[in-house]
Structures are given as C-alpha cells and as structure tokens.
Amino acid sequence: MNGDRDRRSREVKRETILEAALECFAAFGFRGTTVDMIAGRAGMSKPNLLYYFGTKQKLHAAVLERTLAQWLEPLSGMRADGEPLAEIEAYLERKIELSRTRPEASRLFATEIIQGAPHIRGVLQGHLRELVEEKCAVIQSWIDAGKLAPVEPLHLIFAIWAMTQHYADYEAQVEALAGRNLNDVAFAQAARQTMRILLIKGLEPRDRASSD
Amino acid sequence: MNGDRDRRSREVKRETILEAALECFAAFGFRGTTVDMIAGRAGMSKPNLLYYFGTKQKLHAAVLERTLAQWLEPLSGMRADGEPLAEIEAYLERKIELSRTRPEASRLFATEIIQGAPHIRGVLQGHLRELVEEKCAVIQSWIDAGKLAPVEPLHLIFAIWAMTQHYADYEAQVEALAGRNLNDVAFAQAARQTMRILLIKGLEPRDRASSD
Amino acid sequence: MNGDRDRRSREVKRETILEAALECFAAFGFRGTTVDMIAGRAGMSKPNLLYYFGTKQKLHAAVLERTLAQWLEPLSGMRADGEPLAEIEAYLERKIELSRTRPEASRLFATEIIQGAPHIRGVLQGHLRELVEEKCAVIQSWIDAGKLAPVEPLHLIFAIWAMTQHYADYEAQVEALAGRNLNDVAFAQAARQTMRILLIKGLEPRDRASSD
Amino acid sequence: MNGDRDRRSREVKRETILEAALECFAAFGFRGTTVDMIAGRAGMSKPNLLYYFGTKQKLHAAVLERTLAQWLEPLSGMRADGEPLAEIEAYLERKIELSRTRPEASRLFATEIIQGAPHIRGVLQGHLRELVEEKCAVIQSWIDAGKLAPVEPLHLIFAIWAMTQHYADYEAQVEALAGRNLNDVAFAQAARQTMRILLIKGLEPRDRASSD
DNA sequence: TATGAATGAGCGTTCATTCAT
DNA sequence: GATGAATGAACGCTCATTCAT
Structure with missing residues (x-):
C-alpha cells in the first residue's frame, strides 16, 4: 500500500516536473532555460528536481521523448483505406487541434530542429522517417488513383x-x-x-472538378 | 587613401561579425548564444568583437535590424495593380528563393518569435503590422473582385x-x-x-475554373 | 535544535563576511575592493559569498548600514542637560575610544566621503543632518548661556x-x-x-577663566 | 628653436596629464581610477597618455611625488625664531588655504594613507618624519620656554x-x-x-592668560 | 607623436551540479 | 526524499597594456 502510494507520488512529481520543463524548454530553448526556472515553476527546490532527473540534459531528453509520441500521433492516424480528401482534411484538423492545445510541444521541436536537431537526429532518421515514408506511399497511391492532384507527397506533408x-x-x-x-x-x-481551402481545393483532382 | 583602407577594413570586419552573429543567434537565440561563440566564428577575440559593437545586446539588435530589411522585401514587392494570381505566385517565388539563399535570416526571426519576440515586439506591432494590413487590403480587393477564392487574407499570408x-x-x-x-x-x-499547386489552384476562383 | 544551529551558523557566516567586507571597503572603497578579496579574507568562495548577500552592492550597503549605528552613537549621547564642558569631554572620549577600537568604521566612511559619498548621500542629508542640527542647537544654547567660548557649533563638531x-x-x-x-x-x-587641552581649554568661556 | 618648442609642448602635456590624474586619483583612488578616465579629462587618447608615463602605476607615482612638495611646504615654513602663537596661527592659515585651493592634494594623500600608505611609506618614514621631528623640537622648545600650554608637539601637529x-x-x-x-x-x-579659537586659546600658556 | 585596433587578465555574476544533513 | 549551502566553470564585460601604422 505504502509502496503504491510512494510510487504514485513519485510519478506525479515526475509529471509535474516534465510539464514545467516542457513549458520552459519550449519557450527558451535548452540553453536559455535554467534549472531554477523549472524548479520554481514545478514548486520545488533545484536539488530535489535534479534528484528525479539527474541532470538538465537528461530532463531535456525525457521531455523530448515524452512529447514525441503526441507529436507523431496525428500522422499515424492517416488511414490508407479512407477517402483521400477526407483523410487529409481529418489529418489537418488533428494537427490544428494539437497546435492549439499543445503549442509548447510544437515549439519544443521547432527550437530543437532549428538548432540542427542535435538531440533527435536519430529519431528523425529512424522512426519518423519510416512513418513518413509509409504515409508518402499512401498519398502517392491516392494520386496514382487520380484521387488527388499530382503533388509530391513529402512536400504535401511539409506544407501541412x-x-x-x-x-x-x-x-x-x-x-x-x-x-x-x-x-x-x-x-x-x-x-x-483558409487552410482547408488551400489544401482541399488545391488537392482536388482536375477531372473531379469537371465531373462533379 | 589610408583612411579609405581603414574605413573599408572596419566595415569588412563589422560585416564578418554580423554574419557570424547571425548564424549563432539564428541557431541558439539570444540567451543561447555566447559572445565567445560568435568571436570564435568570426576569428577574433571576445573583447575585440565588443570593441566593434559594445555589448551583446547591441550586436543582436544590429543583426535583427540588418536582417529585417531583407525580411520584409518580398512582401513589400506585391503590387496591387498586378494580376492577382501572378502577383501571389511571384511573391511565393521570392519567399522560396530567400529561404534557400538566406535560411539563417528565417531562423533568426523564428527563434526570436518562438521565444515570445522580446526584442522585436515593437516591429511586429508597428512597421510589420502596417505592411501586412496594407497587403491584406490589396488581397481583399482581389477577392472582392472575384479574382481569388474567398480566403482570409491574413491567414493566406501566414500560409505562404x-x-x-x-x-x-x-x-x-x-x-x-x-x-x-x-x-x-x-x-x-x-x-x-507542390507549393504552387496548393496556392494557385487553391486560390483560383470557382467561376474562373468553370469559365476556362 | 537543528534549525537553531543552522540559523546561528548562518548568522555567524554573515558576520564573518560583513567583518571581512568592512576591512576591504574601508581600505579600498567600493570600486577598489573585489569580491574575491573579501571572499578570500572570509575564507570562502566568491559565489558562496554572493549566496549570502546577492551582489557586491548589497553587501556594501549592508556594511554601511551596520556601521552607521556605531558611527552615530557617540554624538547621540551628548545630553543637553549635562554640564557643557563635561559633556563635550565625554563626547571626545567616546570618539577617541571608537577610533581606537573600530578604526575601520572610521575609514569606511572616510573612503566613502572622499569619493563624494555616492552611496550615503541620503544619510548625510537626512538622518545625520538632523542629528547634527539638533546637537548644534544644544551647543549654541550653551554658548548663549555663556558657558562656552563663542565658536560656531557646526565647526566645533567638525573639529572633534x-x-x-x-x-x-x-x-x-x-x-x-x-x-x-x-x-x-x-x-x-x-x-x-593634547586633544583635551585644545578643546576644553579652548572652549572655556573667558569670564570663567578670570573668575577662577 | 624647434627643439625648445617641442620640449615645452612635451612639458605642457605632461602637466595636463598630471593635473587630470590628480583629480581622478584623489576622487576615486588608484584602483577606482581608469586610464580612460584620465585620458578623457586630459583630452587625449589612452595610448598617447601612456606614451608619456609608461604605466598607470608610474603616473600615480609621478602625481604623488609632484604633490608631495606642495604638501610639505606649509610645515616647512614654521620658523623657530618667530613668536610661537603667531607662527602656529600662520601655519594654520597656510594649511587652511591649501585645503581650500588644493583639496585634491589632501584627498590624494588621504586615500593613499587610508590604504596603508603602500606607495609613500618611504617618504613617511624618511623625509616627512625628519621634518616633523625638527618641528616638534621647535614646538617643544616653545613649551619649555613657557610660551605654549604643555601639549605633546606631535599630537598638536596631528590636530592641525x-x-x-x-x-x-x-x-x-x-x-x-x-x-x-x-x-x-x-x-x-x-x-x-573656530579653529583659531581652539588652537590659539587652547595653547595659550596659563600664566600668560593671568598676566594679560 | 599619436591613435585605432587588439588582447590577456580579471571583474561581478550566473548556473548546473554536488555535498551534507 | 528534500533542501540549504557550496563550488568550478562559464558568461558578459572592463581595463591596462601592447601593436601596427
């Protein structure tokens, strides 16, 4: 029982720290963020925070890793067997929603990537790349089937x-x-x-417009 | 003659510093950049660099100011009396070109704005806002004339x-x-x-599509 | 108990620092003193010293404030209802004693005032001035009563x-x-x-000399 | 002729520098004064100033030496064969006048001596000590002749x-x-x-007062 | 002589991290 | 677990001095 409570309390505290750290790292980057800043926002002392995560570097890594899942989710949800334009529109909606509810997540990766992605290069070249290639194939199949205007799938994803x-x-x-x-x-x-018009109207296949 | 050489050398050195500073500030932001970093990249000692720019703050301001002009140029060039879709396409081309030739300029403002734009808030609310409002009015007039799909001009600019x-x-x-x-x-x-398709096709007015 | 020991230890350390700082500021003034100097004399590292006082400025202010009380005490003790020459002699004794036991206190203010009193101008024009004016009035009343030679009270204080x-x-x-x-x-x-002769004999009223 | 002009110009410049340096060193002490400060006040560039005096240390030494003469002059002028009280009063006047016209000279030595006289210890123990001992002997002879109250000559000088x-x-x-x-x-x-009353009245021999 | 340019050493201060309790 | 205290390594900046011209 006690062990359970302890374990849960420990987890709650780690969550609190991670959330505070995300806000700071997203806003000020790794170097611009101080441990004191995060500790203050998380309502604890600096050494105590470090007790949970060891170093600032490790905390930063933990934040990146934790955020990554949220980050990939919207794209993962794009289904090959759906209706192309509807799938893309739904993906757009999920991204818009995420940007609104978790802007810090976006900024965290923006900061990281602008700096040359020193901490997540592996992910970019590994897991993310696989995911993106998979979805590009799906999009390409839609295009080949004449259901989308002939854009380059990778650049379409970039645009979204x-x-x-x-x-x-x-x-x-x-x-x-x-x-x-x-x-x-x-x-x-x-x-x-506006985004919907550009994307959906821009992606409509020519013949569909005339066939409608 | 000598004075000329001196003045030119001074200017060359300032340019060297500004270029080195741009790269650093673009990547790491104001706080994340150290003067030593810039000095090293510019091939000189830290105090020598400060001899030319006084403080890190002033150097940062000089970099921002210098880059701002390049930054605003593409949008400034959009003409109300041109053909709407052609003007937008030309603007798109200028932006693409700038992103390719001066990516650090883009990253400099990205970093600054992600961090809350502490150093350029004035510009955003002043000069830039005026320019954007002016161009929004132009775009709106095109829409009102039925020459563009009815998007929100401000969001169109954001999309570009x-x-x-x-x-x-x-x-x-x-x-x-x-x-x-x-x-x-x-x-x-x-x-x-891909960008051209999304934009140009996405912005074509409906009736034009049918009248073609 | 532990809290008590901590609190006491903290106070002891602050005292150690203040004493070391007094010696340095007294000798070299604010600008001439380095934080390292004080830290070395207090037997601790520079950042540790700043942990207790925040900045050099604040430490200096703390030293000045702490010393000011000792500094004003002797004059404050001069009583209007005492016997004039005895009061002045007693004041003289207190000042002599203070100069002997706390010469750094004197030097601290000497250094500060020689440099134009940038940090204590307010005290000079406020609290000290009030105190001095009050005591000048007392001395003047003694002179008016024919109990002291007709000197200018302010200058008498300066002389002491x-x-x-x-x-x-x-x-x-x-x-x-x-x-x-x-x-x-x-x-x-x-x-x-020697000081007693100059002061007491110098201040004896003429008629008293002849009446003796 | 040209050599003469050069030599004179050189001397004028050295004087300008020495005067500017005196003001700064007197006000801010050795460490508190910057070479830039002096150069600015003297209307020349920093390297040029150092061309004339080599280092800040040497310039400081030159200022001290130059000021020392003015400094000792008043005491030197006290004559053994004069009327005691008149001689002392005249000395007092010379000191007062010097304090009024050259306060920086006084402050320069005050700063130096408060710091423990590191640069003029030799003078204090040598030339000045001889001069003071000589004048103490003169004052003692006046006291022995019953022409002054029996004070300790050295302390009388200190008082003045x-x-x-x-x-x-x-x-x-x-x-x-x-x-x-x-x-x-x-x-x-x-x-x-006030000073005259304390000194002259304080020093009057007892019997003289009654014999008057 | 005179001065812009340059720099090593040092300053006050911050900060991630460690130590002791 | 938690926290005051402590510190080495940096950071932005200053300054006496030197260099090149």
Whole structure:
C-alpha cells in the first residue's frame, strides 16, 4: 500500500516536473532555460528536481521523448483505406487541434530542429522517417488513383506541418499582427477555413472538378 | 587613401561579425548564444568583437535590424495593380528563393518569435503590422473582385510564410526525411511545384475554373 | 535544535563576511575592493559569498548600514542637560575610544566621503543632518548661556570629528611618524591629553577663566 | 628653436596629464581610477597618455611625488625664531588655504594613507618624519620656554592637520551638513575662526592668560 | 607623436551540479 | 526524499597594456 502510494507520488512529481520543463524548454530553448526556472515553476527546490532527473540534459531528453509520441500521433492516424480528401482534411484538423492545445510541444521541436536537431537526429532518421515514408506511399497511391492532384507527397506533408505549426511556433507574431488571441473562436475558424481551402481545393483532382 | 583602407577594413570586419552573429543567434537565440561563440566564428577575440559593437545586446539588435530589411522585401514587392494570381505566385517565388539563399535570416526571426519576440515586439506591432494590413487590403480587393477564392487574407499570408519558411526553419528535419540537401535542384523544384499547386489552384476562383 | 544551529551558523557566516567586507571597503572603497578579496579574507568562495548577500552592492550597503549605528552613537549621547564642558569631554572620549577600537568604521566612511559619498548621500542629508542640527542647537544654547567660548557649533563638531578620526584614518602615517602603535598606552594618553587641552581649554568661556 | 618648442609642448602635456590624474586619483583612488578616465579629462587618447608615463602605476607615482612638495611646504615654513602663537596661527592659515585651493592634494594623500600608505611609506618614514621631528623640537622648545600650554608637539601637529584637512577630505559631508559650499566666504570665515579659537586659546600658556 | 585596433587578465555574476544533513 | 549551502566553470564585460601604422 505504502509502496503504491510512494510510487504514485513519485510519478506525479515526475509529471509535474516534465510539464514545467516542457513549458520552459519550449519557450527558451535548452540553453536559455535554467534549472531554477523549472524548479520554481514545478514548486520545488533545484536539488530535489535534479534528484528525479539527474541532470538538465537528461530532463531535456525525457521531455523530448515524452512529447514525441503526441507529436507523431496525428500522422499515424492517416488511414490508407479512407477517402483521400477526407483523410487529409481529418489529418489537418488533428494537427490544428494539437497546435492549439499543445503549442509548447510544437515549439519544443521547432527550437530543437532549428538548432540542427542535435538531440533527435536519430529519431528523425529512424522512426519518423519510416512513418513518413509509409504515409508518402499512401498519398502517392491516392494520386496514382487520380484521387488527388499530382503533388509530391513529402512536400504535401511539409506544407501541412508548416501551416498548422505556424500558429503554435509563431504565436507571438500571429497575435501581434491579428490583434487577437489564438483561442478567439472566430479567428481560429478563419484560420482553419483558409487552410482547408488551400489544401482541399488545391488537392482536388482536375477531372473531379469537371465531373462533379 | 589610408583612411579609405581603414574605413573599408572596419566595415569588412563589422560585416564578418554580423554574419557570424547571425548564424549563432539564428541557431541558439539570444540567451543561447555566447559572445565567445560568435568571436570564435568570426576569428577574433571576445573583447575585440565588443570593441566593434559594445555589448551583446547591441550586436543582436544590429543583426535583427540588418536582417529585417531583407525580411520584409518580398512582401513589400506585391503590387496591387498586378494580376492577382501572378502577383501571389511571384511573391511565393521570392519567399522560396530567400529561404534557400538566406535560411539563417528565417531562423533568426523564428527563434526570436518562438521565444515570445522580446526584442522585436515593437516591429511586429508597428512597421510589420502596417505592411501586412496594407497587403491584406490589396488581397481583399482581389477577392472582392472575384479574382481569388474567398480566403482570409491574413491567414493566406501566414500560409505562404509558413510553407516557404518551413524549408529554412526545419532544414535539419527536411534533409533528414528527404535524404537530400535543400540545394538539390530536383528536390527544390518538387517543393516549389507542390507549393504552387496548393496556392494557385487553391486560390483560383470557382467561376474562373468553370469559365476556362 | 537543528534549525537553531543552522540559523546561528548562518548568522555567524554573515558576520564573518560583513567583518571581512568592512576591512576591504574601508581600505579600498567600493570600486577598489573585489569580491574575491573579501571572499578570500572570509575564507570562502566568491559565489558562496554572493549566496549570502546577492551582489557586491548589497553587501556594501549592508556594511554601511551596520556601521552607521556605531558611527552615530557617540554624538547621540551628548545630553543637553549635562554640564557643557563635561559633556563635550565625554563626547571626545567616546570618539577617541571608537577610533581606537573600530578604526575601520572610521575609514569606511572616510573612503566613502572622499569619493563624494555616492552611496550615503541620503544619510548625510537626512538622518545625520538632523542629528547634527539638533546637537548644534544644544551647543549654541550653551554658548548663549555663556558657558562656552563663542565658536560656531557646526565647526566645533567638525573639529572633534577631525581630531579623533585622524588617528583612525591616518593610522599608517601616525604610526610611521610616532614610531609606535596606536594601542601604546602612553602614546594614546598623550594624544588624548593634547586633544583635551585644545578643546576644553579652548572652549572655556573667558569670564570663567578670570573668575577662577 | 624647434627643439625648445617641442620640449615645452612635451612639458605642457605632461602637466595636463598630471593635473587630470590628480583629480581622478584623489576622487576615486588608484584602483577606482581608469586610464580612460584620465585620458578623457586630459583630452587625449589612452595610448598617447601612456606614451608619456609608461604605466598607470608610474603616473600615480609621478602625481604623488609632484604633490608631495606642495604638501610639505606649509610645515616647512614654521620658523623657530618667530613668536610661537603667531607662527602656529600662520601655519594654520597656510594649511587652511591649501585645503581650500588644493583639496585634491589632501584627498590624494588621504586615500593613499587610508590604504596603508603602500606607495609613500618611504617618504613617511624618511623625509616627512625628519621634518616633523625638527618641528616638534621647535614646538617643544616653545613649551619649555613657557610660551605654549604643555601639549605633546606631535599630537598638536596631528590636530592641525586633522582640522584643516577635514574640510578637504570630508568636503562632501561638510557641504551636505552645512548646506553650503566651502568657498562661501562667511562659512569659511566661521571655520577659520573656530579653529583659531581652539588652537590659539587652547595653547595659550596659563600664566600668560593671568598676566594679560 | 599619436591613435585605432587588439588582447590577456580579471571583474561581478550566473548556473548546473554536488555535498551534507 | 528534500533542501540549504557550496563550488568550478562559464558568461558578459572592463581595463591596462601592447601593436601596427
């Protein structure tokens, strides 16, 4: 019983730290973040935090790893047997939603990749690459079947990533230029609608437009 | 003559420093960059570098200011009296080209904005906002004239920024996934082509499609 | 119990630092003193010292504040209802004693004031000035009552300060010229005797001299 | 002719530097003064200044040496064959005048001596000590002749130094407390008068007072 | 002589990490 | 587990001094 409580308390504490660390690393990068900053946000002392994760490096690695799963999920969900445009639209929706609810996750990877991806190169060249290649094949099959305009699948994925993550990564600029918050419903709706038009209309196969 | 040589040498040195600083600030942000790092890259000692720019802050400001002009140029060039889709395509080309030739410029602002834009908030809310509002009005007039699909101009601009800057900001990821360099001609051509389809096809007005 | 020991140890350490800092600031002033110097004298590392006082500035302020009380005490003790010459003599004694036992305190303020009093200007124009004005009024009342020679009270105070503090501030010179240490009893006695003659005999009212 | 002009110009420049250096060293001490500070005040570049004096240390030594002569002059002028009280009063006047016209000289030595006189220990134990011993003998002879109250000559000299130099060394405090500038004529007059009363009245031999 | 340019040493301060309790 | 205390290694910056011209 006691062991259970201890184990659970330990896990809760680790979660608290990871969440605080994510916010800091996403906002200030690895070097720009101090352990004190995270400890303060997590409501504990610096040595205590390090007791749980050993070093700042290891904490950073843990944050990256933990966030990675959330990160890959939307793409994993794209099904080969679905209706192409509907699948893409659904993927777009999932990415938009993730950018809205977990912008720090997006910023965390943005920061990491801008710096040359020193900590996740392996993932990029391994797991992610496999996943992306798999989905590119799916998209290519859709194109070959005449159900999508003939774009390069990899660049299509990049475009979806770029447009959706932009609202998370460039949040400060978006809000400065729009004069509103990303959670403003009308604003978010306009963003979603614009992305949908570009993607769905842009991807419609020519003959389908005339055949409709 | 001598004075000339001195002045030129001074200017060359300042350029060297600014270029080295751009690369560092782009990758690691203000806090993550050390003066030593820049000095090493520029091939000089730390105090010597500070002899030219006074403080790290001032150097950072100089880099931002210098890069800002390049940064705004492509959008500034969009003409209200041009043919809408051609103007947008030309703008897209300029952005793509800039991302390829000056990816650090893109990353510099990416890093800065991800961190909350602490040093350029003024620019975002001032000069940039005015420019963007002006161009949004232009795009809106095109839409109102039935020459573009009814998207929200601001979000259209975001989409163009996002897609083009993605290749600069996420270069490490793009290369890891594509297995090629951004300067690979075929690769760049496929990227350009995909963006063009999404944008141009996505923006074509419905009636035009039928009237063609 | 443990908390008590900790608290005491912390206080002891702060005292050690303050004492070391007093000696350094007294000799070299704020700019002339390095944190390393103080840390070395206090037997600890530079960051550890700053752990207790935050910054050099704050440490300096703490030293000044702590010393100020000792500094003002002798003058504060001069009573309006006492016998004038006896009060002045007693004040003289207190100042002499302080100069002998806490010469660094005197030197601390000497250094600070010589440099233009940048850190204690407020005290000089506030608390100290009030105290001095109050005591000047007392002395003036004694003069008006014919109990002291008609000197300017403010300058009388300056004279007492000057003569007594001289032995602390110019200690190196005094010892070089006298060939003895300030704690040499006969030497200190001669100093005291000379100051007493100048002050007490110099301040005796004329009529009292003739009435004797 | 040209050589003459050069030599003179060189001398003028050295004087300019020495004067600027005196002001700085007096105000901020050796460590608190920067070569840039002096160069700026002297209207020349840092390397040029060092061309004339080699190092900051040597410049400091030169300033001390140059100022020493002015410094000893007043005491040197006290004549054994004069009327005792008149000689002392004249000495007092010379010291007062010097403190008023060259307060930096006083502060320069004050700073040096407070720090333990590291640069002028030799002078204190040599030339100055001889001079002081000579004058102490003169004062003692006056006392032995019954022409002065029986004070200790060395301490009398200290008292005179202390009172007069106080107005130079503690100028910032004096002005803060008096609310006036040292050059205010009435204020200077009151200072002088108070010092005269303490010294002259304090030193008058007892029997003289009754014989008057 | 005179000065821009350059630098090693050092300064006050921060920070990730370790130690002791 | 948890935390005050401690520190070596850096960091941004200053400064006396030197170099090149």
